[in-house]
Amino acid sequence: MTKAGPRNLGHQIDALPWLARTYRAAFRSGSAESSSLSRFCYRALYYMSHSFRRTPAWGQFTLSVGGFRRSIRFDARNRQFNVLYFDKYKFGYEPDVTALMAHFLPQNGVLFDVGSNWGYFPLLVASQKSFSGKVHAFEPMPTTFRDLTSVIEQAGLCERVTCHELALGDSNGMVSMDCPSHSGLAQVRPQGGRFAVNQCRLDDLNLESPDFIKLDAEGAEESVLNGARRVLRKSRPMVTFENNRESRSADSTLKLLEALGYQLFCPAHETTQYESTNTVEPYSDSSTQDSLSNDYLRLLPITRRTRSFYAPYLNLFACARERIEQVAHCIEEPLPVSACGASYAAA
Template identity: 25%
Template sequence: MISFIFNCIKKFYHRITMPNNDIITEFKGMKILIRNPSKSQIGKSIYKYGYWEQETTNEVLNKVKKKMCILDVGADIGYYTLLFSKLVGTHGSVYSFEPIPEAKEYLDVNIILNKVKNVKTFDYALFDQEGFSYIEDPFGKSRLNENPDINNYKSIKVHTKKFDALNISNRIDLIKIDVEGSEMNVLNGMAETIKIHHPIILLELHCELIKDNSHLPEDVIKYLNNENYTINPVDQQTINYESGNITIICT
């Protein structure tokens, strides 16, 4: 009994005291290396509460089933990749795409930490054309931009590919997309896959950043409607383009 109380106090102490460095913590029974919780919003949430984006996490827990094949487009440190990996089980698979080298390092470490065998990672960005582009402000907005603002932001050059051009023959059951304004470009690059498999799509719509890629948030909704998707907001009551980013689930 004393040991149980001590462990509870220890866990509570760790939740209220914030480390000032990268740290390995736990969520959903898995280990995850997070960025400094004192500086990273994602790191802080996972460290304090054991999750990131509660509504989206709940949607994942409800929708993902054993044996599914999932794409994680914009995987960052691998929070959702790890969650997908656990939920689909040994007979499922996850393809995880993260073009920012620093984030990809966290992703790969987290896969090793959990001895994950059903995830394959890729270090390029999914887009609507094969070639190269730049990720502007990789530690901030992290948006793809062929003509980056080099005077105000650091940029890194990354390889881009169309998903439809990849040699992946699996049936795709669910696609999670978080690409900081390149949503329409990613969807256009996997249009054939979407038509064939009609996967569940979990997408964060960046209503302002998408305009930098010559699209509007309405373009994404129109495209998904044309593909016969039922669209529901995850983190708000209605789809309001003026409220900033919107996460939608499309079935």
């Protein structure tokens, strides 16, 4: 079995604004170097500064896009940009999702990123020199959508990545959303949300057939999938999605996918030191490059009946039953989590 190191953007931070440095100090980003009193003071300072700031807090990072270096400016008021500069993401963000994309998204395939935020995964995929496919990135919040389009434009990836200022759901029209101070927690609300955004059914959009769907809709996964039944039946894409066991729709989301002929899996890491685990975040804050290189991803078959045996909050994976042969080797043998040199699956 070939081992490979963990996969991330391979970016370099060129400039980090004071607001981002304060945020990193407030939460220590995976490091335990400061005292609890120090962190408390930094948090109070950060929250006060963030709430009163009305102008961009510009940072900058450099990234290789198709073999060429690109400098990209970002507004650190969007806290989701922390994946670029928090210590705990040094070796990759959501390595289970990254591994699934790296192994099952064809080089010329189509990715739908639902809940794209500022575009980490579109950037990760479309910046690869080997990727010749298409990415559709969906982000409904206006301020976050501006971050998304800005990053994609600066990266020179507009031909590969199409950005949609849309929420996806089971109906068409305007819906209400709440967006807390962390943009990654924005949610559709039945009523009373602070923002009105446009929502569409995926089935009603005239887009290419997806090969892979990444779904991060903060509890609206069932609604998104209900509005994509025709796409799921026709295209049979592989799907990775967040599943919070405490959510009202957690079980019904799994029931819907099983009814559509999908087999569910829990991505789990297996290390050389321990037996296979059923957690998608096996890395401690003190993980090193050497320890990460010994981690492998397995796909553990689950059902909605056995979901309760696993951690409350997981990224799950769904594969159409008629395509199980394409993932069978992953079930039988551990995969490298995701590698700097990994190419996307052959078409």
